[in-house]
Amino acid sequence: MALGSNPHNAEELILARRARMVAIVIAVTMLLWMAAQWAGARYGWAPRFAFLFDLAALAGFIWAMTVTYQIWRRRRDMRQDTEE
Secondary structure, three states: OOHHHOHHHHHHHHHHHHHHHHHHHHHHHHHHHHHHHHHHHHHOOOHHHHHHHHHHHHHHHHHHHHHHHHHHHHHHHHHHHHHO
16 A cells, blocks of 8 residues: 555644644744854844744744644644544
8 A cells, every 4th residue: 555545644744734834934943043043133223123023933932832732633633533
């Protein structure tokens, strides 16, 4: 049986891809936020720019947490479907 022929395997691949995307977003968001904080301190940017970068980072983290919750819920539902 091919890996993609089972609907649960195909959905697992989709969920794994989404989980990888979440990991990348978290890592890149953190690195960009740290770079923005460093650049702001180094070049004397106004504090409003620091808050702007903080809000952008929060948006990235909120998105990541939302998608992570969706992945967790879908995997839980898939596990319950197989038990029935």
